[in-house]
Amino acid sequence: MKITIDMGFGTKAIHAGNRRNLYGSMGTPIVPAVTYEFDGIDEAEAVFFGHTPGYAYSRGGNPTQSVLEEKLAFLEGGESCVVTGSGMAAVASCLLTALRPGDHVISSPVIYGNSHSLLGEYLTDFGVEADFIDLSDLEQLKAAIRPNTKMVYLESPGNPLCNICDIEAICTIAHGANKEIRVVCDNTFATPYNQNPLALGADVVIHSVTKYINGHGDVIAGAVIGKADFIKKVREDALLHMTGAAIGAMESYQILRGMKTFELRMLRHNENALAVAQFLENHPKVRKVYYPGLESFPGHETACRQMRGFGGMLAFELKGGVAAGKQMLKACDLCAVAVSLGDADTLIAHGTTMTHDDCSEELLKTIGITPDLIRMSIGIENKEDIIADLAQALDQVTAG
Ligand SMILES: Cc1ncc(COP(=O)(O)O)c(C=O)c1O
Known part of the structure; x- marks a missing residue:
């Protein structure tokens, strides 16, 4: 079946990259083999030197993984994709491929904490x-560029305050x-459903596939998507020789499912998060809500231009500060007090003790994370039930 770019996202997510296999099975076969047999030296040489497609050793790829890679490349509009054993493996493999001593990177404090510390x-x-x-602030960007700048590394929406960057600008x-500066965008929060950074001019897209793409909270994985020659280097240099952080066939299958x-x-996720953000914004015990879909949010206009939906992530501050936050999280029942994001279940987490526990006070201040910041990954339960749980939890807040 031919899948074309103008087909709907749902059709592409189901069908893109799928291959007819030996048995005609509808589900992608799980091929767990570590090593692959050759007919002789000629065939081995052709595969090892890349003259014919094939597999040799599964740290470099396996047939189940290849279907996932083609699907993700298609959904992001990229030439090629390499899937990795975690989102951090994707970040590290991309940076280790692209950067050398003496290179300069421009980024934002509002990015995933471990990406921040790696950089x-x-x-x-x-x-x-x-x-x-x-x-x-585009003037700050212009001023920060140096002759040795090789990369701009961003997240939009950023973790955890959902800051929006104007990717095209x-x-x-x-x-x-x-022209040598690579713009790398971690698109985990938005997902390719809501935003395609490559279409906005970015060179590379990174995902923690652990989150919305897998969506079921049961696999750790990552992806790097971009031009074929760069992705080949990420796979063959960083993944094979430097990080070794390959993904297994079983995990690739779970993600495909x-x-x-x-x-x-x-x-x-989009519908529920907007409803929860509006509920929180109108609640008397809430001081501030960070969600790109709210008109009051500073990046809203840019988000409307570059996103098709605003995603499932939001953050908020309570008027009663940390004490109120503790009371609220203790009282939550349906919303699980847990880190991570993109699961079917709604997750709620405290910023300074959970999602950003290893940041210095100075960094927390620079990012804008107040001690009372709460981050939520809005799940796909019925929105009325999520809101009812938050309402009863807020009723139990006496601090402030
Ligand atoms: C935006 C973002 N990028 C990358 C990562 C790292 O992903 P993983 O946990 O799959 O290594 C995370 C994890 O939370 C994240 O939120």
């Missing part, structure tokens, strides 16, 4: 310089200054 601490030890600026500035309902899940 700001660990890679610094290997001679990579990083500046963290407010990427919503950032790409225009970065590429205008130097989860993706059959990707569009349905995202429709519901």
